[in-house]
Amino acid sequence: MKMTELDTPSLLIDREIMMDNIRRMQLYADQYDVHLRPHTKTHKMPALAKLQEDAGAKGITVAKVGEAEVMAENGLNDIFIANEIVGEVKLNRVKKLAETINISFGVDSIEQCEMIEDVFSDSHKPAQVLIEIEVGENRSGVIEESDYIRLVDYIKNCSHVKLKGIFSHDGHTYKAKDLEDCRRLYNEAQKRTLRFAQLAEEQGCKLETVSIGSTPPLLHDFGVMEGITELRVGTYILMDVSQGNAIGSYSTCAASVLTTVISKPTNERVITDVGAKGLTMQTRSEGICATTGIGYIKNSDQVHIDQLFDEHAIIYNEEFRNQIAIGEKLEIIPNHICPVCNLYDYAYLVSEGEVVEEISILGRGKLQ
Missing domain, CATH: 2.40.37.20 (D-serine dehydratase-like domain)
Structure with missing residues (x-):
């Protein structure tokens, strides 16, 4: 019809515009030799997530365990939950997902990791976690280097928690006063994220993943600094006002x-x-x-x-x-x-x- x-x-989606958006961001990631892990909280549709993976995305990002479950039920098998997962109920759901797919999630405190260590104590696979770094949005994430080092050291000594990497979200770039300010905030966020990656290495932890992302800076060719391994960006697929x-x-x-x-x-x-x-x-x-x-x-x-x-x-x-x-x-x-x-x-x-x-x-x- x-x-x-x-x-x-x-709700309408223009197919040609969407596919152009998917290809454009994948080409951007490929240009800088980094993985693209789209944040599917934007659309919440496994069908679109599969289109993003078909175009070259390494896996997907979600915001909630429920989103991860839906995506896994529909064939997506490499998922990062870009959020702190806290509480026995949610952690048990993640543990169940880990039996069949590659899943990781965010942490930012020792208290949270103590819960994870306990819940995963009877799992044959350790929980894969990424530490969130606060880079200016004033939301969740580790702020002080000393707290971060203590957290890294704690995870190193865990039997059931594995540190896969770190991630940050420069959401404050939405409020940049102009493009140069956006570039500045984005670069500062990258540098801060890379600083924490260096700190982990100094503690004897070579990180597999150093993940950044928010849409505004990645709509412009501001570049990706060496050491960043992944772009985690969502709204680009559909865009908005x-x-x-x-x-x-x-x-x-x-x-x-x-x-x-x-x-x-x-x-x-x-x-x-x-x-x-x-x-x-x-x-x-x-x-x-x-x-x-x-x-x-x-x-x-x-x-x-x-x-x-x-x-x-x-x-x-x-x-x-x-x-x-x-x-x-x-x-x-x-x-x-x-x-x-x-x-x-x-x-x-x-x-x-x-x-x-x-x-x-x-x-x-x-x-x-």
Whole structure:
């Protein structure tokens, strides 16, 4: 069917744009002779993860154990959980996955590793862990070198925990004031990550993996420093308004939400049938990824969603209101695609306006 025949709201993915995005990032990783391990929390679809691996990705990244389980059930067998996994229930689930696939996950404290050592004490395979390094985002990860050295030394003496590597996330680059600031933050994050890799080596631990990643710097050719072994990047496959703003174009935005105009109650107000439950209310307030409104009307002259209710999107634009009719369908490019994918059961792969495949979002709601 034609995509305009779909009921709304519907999540659309332009096949050609998506495949171009997949190939472009893989070529970037290949150029610098590093592995690409895409973060699939962006799309939560095993079918898309397989396309990324088919293009050359070494494995995939997920954010939650539930996402790892879904991906493993659907044939993905090299998975890194880029998060601290804490608690007996979750660690036992990881231990079960480790029986059949290559799986690793993040740590940043001795207390966490004590739990892992205990849970994996009866496993024939040690838990594979990567230490997270805090590089400026002010989130999780080791900050002080002294704490890091103590953690490395503790893991060295564990019988059931193996230190595979380290990882960092330079998410603060989203707030870079311009591209030069983005380059600076990215390079500082790389240098800090490599410093911690050196510290591990000084403690007698040669790391297999030194992993970095966030989308904004990797949309530009800022390079990859020697010693980095892996790029862990997610949003690039579908892109969104914030990432489009980082490169000054929405031409690589593969995902959009199809919505129907249901009301034009005033001379300037337009109402469509997707609200916060299908678009989220996320915005970005500063830097190269700063957004206007709560979503961009695709192929419009800077028309944005001004307001969202649970089931309604509101646009205030008299000129736009006079150009469209009730019943007409619009495409909205979301500000942040990752949480949007988590709101739908299916995505529709489209090519030149035709629906070519319905893809189940099997990782939807896998938050545990």
